[in-house]
Amino acid sequence: MAGKPKLHYFNARGRMEPIRWLLAAAGVEFEEQFLESAEDLEKLKNDGYLMFQQVPMVEIDGMKLVQSRAILNYIASKYDLYGKDLKERALIDMYTEGMADLYEMILLLPLCRPEEKDTKIALIQEKTKNRYFPAFEKVLKSHEQDYLVGNKLSRADIQLVELLYFVEELDPSLISSFPLLQALKTRISNLPTLKKFLQPGSPRKPPTNAKSVEEARKIFKF
Amino acid sequence: MAAKPKLYYFHGRGRMESIRWLLAAAGVEFEEEFLETREQYEKLQKDGCLLFGQVPLVEVDGMMLTQTRAILSYLAAKFNFYGKDLKERVRIDMYVDGTLDLMAMIMLAPFQRPEEKQETLASVIQKAKARYFPVFEKILKDHGEDFLVGNKFSWADIQMLEAILMVEELNASVLSDFPLLKAFKTRISNIPTIKKFLQPGSQRKPPPDAHYVDLVSNILQF
Numbered sequence: 001m002a003g004k005p006k007l008h009y010f011n012a013r014g015r016m017e018p019i020r021w022l023l024a025a026a027g028v029e030f031e032e033q034f035l036e037s038a039e040d041l042e043k044l045k046n047d048g049y050l051m052f053q054q055v056p057m058v059e060i061d062g063m064k065l066v067q068s069r070a071i072l073n074y075i076a077s078k079y080d081l082y083g084k085d086l087k088e089r090a091l092i093d094m095y096t097e098g099m100a101d102l103y104e105m106i107l108l109l110p111l112c113r114p115e116e117k118d119t120k121i122a123l124i125q126e127k128t129k130n131r132y133f134p135a136f137e138k139v140l141k142s143h144e145q146d147y148l149v150g151n152k153l154s155r156a157d158i159q160l161v162e163l164l165y166f167v168e169e170l171d172p173s174l175i176s177s178f179p180l181l182q183a184l185k186t187r188i189s190n191l192p193t194l195k196k197f198l199q200p201g202s203p204r205k206p207p208t209n210a211k212s213v214e215e216a217r218k219i220f221k222f
Numbered sequence: 223m224a225a226k227p228k229l230y231y232f233h234g235r236g237r238m239e240s241i242r243w244l245l246a247a248a249g250v251e252f253e254e255e256f257l258e259t260r261e262q263y264e265k266l267q268k269d270g271c272l273l274f275g276q277v278p279l280v281e282v283d284g285m286m287l288t289q290t291r292a293i294l295s296y297l298a299a300k301f302n303f304y305g306k307d308l309k310e311r312v313r314i315d316m317y318v319d320g321t322l323d324l325m326a327m328i329m330l331a332p333f334q335r336p337e338e339k340q341e342t343l344a345s346v347i348q349k350a351k352a353r354y355f356p357v358f359e360k361i362l363k364d365h366g367e368d369f370l371v372g373n374k375f376s377w378a379d380i381q382m383l384e385a386i387l388m389v390e391e392l393n394a395s396v397l398s399d400f401p402l403l404k405a406f407k408t409r410i411s412n413i414p415t416i417k418k419f420l421q422p423g424s425q426r427k428p429p430p431d432a433h434y435v436d437l438v439s440n441i442l443q444f
Contacts, residue, residue, distance in 0.1 A: 052320045052353055063312070069291065070315035077308055086299050090285060093292035098274045135273050 005030040005060040008044060010219055012212040013205040014107070015068050016056045018159060020204065022072060024197035025158045026079035032203065035219050072096075076155040083150055091149050092156045095139070099156075099163050102132045106166055110213050125174060128167055133178050136160060140180040146187060153191070161188040169207050227252040230266060230279040232441070234434040235427045236329060237290045238278045240322070240384060242426065244294060246419035247380045248301035254425065263441050291322075298377040310372045317358070317370055317378040321385045324354050328388050332430045333439070343392055350389045355400050358382060362402040368409060375413065383410045391429055 005023060009016040011034040023030050035041050035055065045053050051066045058065045061078075065071045076082040076092075083089045105124050112120050139148055148156040164185045167174055175181055189198055197204055216222075227245060231238035233256040245252045257263050257277065267275050271286050279286060280293045283300075287293045298304040298314075305311040324346065331342045361370055370378040386407050389396050397404050410416060419426055 051316060051357055052323075061309075063309070065312060065316065067316045067319035069319050070312055073295075073315050074308065074312040077311070086296060087283070087285065089299070090287055090292055090296040093295055094273060094287060094289045097289035097292050101274070131274055 003059075004028075005058055007032045008035070008049070008057040008059070009055050010035040010215060011205070012208055012216065014056075014208075014216070017205060018103070018162060019056060019058060019068065019071055019075065021158055021162045021194075021197070022075050022079075022081070022155055024203065025153075025191065025193050026075065026081060027193045028075075028079065030203070036215075038219050038221060041219055069100075072155065072159075081153065081155045081158070083154055084152070088150045088154075092154050095136070095148055095156045096159050098132060098135060099159050102127060103163055103166065106170060109170075110208050110210075121170070125171055128171075128174050129177075133174065133181060137178045137180050140184060146184075148184075153188075157184065157188050158194070161185050161194070226250075227280055227282040229254045230257065230271075230281070231277050232257050232434065232438055233427070234430055234438070236278075236430075236438070239427060240290065240325070240381065241278060241280060241293055241297065243380050243384050243419070244297045244301070244303070244377065246425065247375075247413070247415050248297070248303070249415045250301070252425070257441055258437070260441050260443070294318075294377070303375070303377040303380065305372055305376060306374075310376075313371050314376055314378045317361075318381045320354055320357065321378075321381045324350060325385050325388060328392070332435050346389065347393050347396060350385075350396055351399070354385075355397070355403060358406075359400045359402050362406060368406075375410075379406075379410050380416075383407060383416070 005028065007016060007019065007030055009032070011032075020030075035044070041055070044050050044055070044057070049064050050057055051064075054066060056066065056068055056071065058071050060074070065074060073082070083092050102124070105120070105127070109117070109120055109124070136148070143151075145151045147153050148160065160181075161184065164175060164181060175185070188194060196202060227250065229238060229241065229252055231254070242252075257266075263277075266272055266277070266279065272279055273286075273288050276288060278290055278293060279288050281287075282293075282296070287296060295304070305314050327342055327346045327349070331339050331346070334342060358370065365373075367373045369375050370382060383406075386397065386403065397407065411420060418424060
């Protein structure tokens with residue numbers, strides 16, 4: 001019997017969180033091995049487990065997968081969350097790549113210098129309101145269906161809702177003029193697997209704080 | 223009869239170059255519309271062609287596709303450059319993502335201040351030699367085949383060749399410790415469609431110069 005997927009990362013959201021969301025949404029139980037020190041990371045590298053010396057790494061189906069996008073693509077395909085054909089996949093990819101761009105800005109915020117923080121937050125707010133949220137609202141408006149692509153749940157919906165929660169933590173007012181995004185957020189949050197993931201005690205990680213950043217600096221030496 | 227794909231970008235490599243490589247490798251003729259003014263760019267945005275207001279944009283098979291990776295994945299699958307099954311696809315994704323990480327650093331360099339640019343380029347050479355090239359040398363060594371994945375020409379090979387040539391432009395001897403990559407470079411360069419693309423007069427673009435940097439900075443206003 002195939003073992004559960006095993007996630008290697010430190011105990012924080014970082015670049016592993018979208019992978020946790022996707023597995024959780026697919027109803028797939030997984031294990032986590034947390035890096036707690038620089039030595040833990042060195043050991044993984046020395047054992048030859050990290051193709052490019054980096055985490056995230058996910059052990060799944062006899063493989064040691066690295067590169068978040070490759071991992072997400074694999075999981076989405078395996079659990080039928082990637083559209084029904086090539087054209088739907090292209091749309092899903094286009095949407096999730098846009099999401100990844102905004103996600104990256106928020107992800108890196110805790111690492112920026114204090115004097116730059118306000119400028120970066122303003123940039124995120126501007127891009128969210130003027131570029132990203134309008135694009136997704138428009139997609140939902142164009143077909144009036146419950147899901148972004150092909151009238152069926154896909155990784156695009158799961159990743160968008162993760163992003164909506166992420167943005168909400170930064171500034172809850174940003175979603176206020178986007179009714180269809182709000183409705184999607186509610187609808188997807190109520191899917192049984194995600195409802196469970198959104199409850200305390202799940203593998204979902206809390207927002208990144210100063211302590212997490214310190215831990216990351218220690219483990220990854222930057 | 224299907225129309226030729228149409229590429230909308232600046233007259234330079236940037237984020238469109240990998241797409242040109244893929245189309246060329248597949249022997250697919252394509253048209254290009256070059257952005258030369260801010261007005262042209264704003265027109266594309268106003269006409270609703272750019273989902274997130276950004277280029278690259280590729281018009282293909284009735285879709286207005288943006289987001290480089292979405293475009294690359296679509297074309298790779300369409301031209302049978304994406305492996306025969308999910309396991310081959312994830313390997314191609316991992317290799318391509320690693321390669322694209324390296325190339326992203328090279329792409330960024332021309333737009334940085336001189337001191338940062340020096341640092342970035344030094345880092346590119348260092349990472350190419352210590353992190354990326356050793357991985358691919360080992361992959362080729364372990365299976366002894368002509369191509370990176372599944373004994374068949376794929377997107378991974380095309381991306382790898384593009385990356386090798388870009389790094390060699392920065393440091394001509396970068397492959398000196400990698401005999402299998404050297405042989406790989408020659409072999410892939412001799413594939414008829416690739417050979418044609420590498421000749422003068424093809425749609426391959428030259429390395430960015432000061433004029434290109436100015437043009438892009440003016441049009442994108444940064």
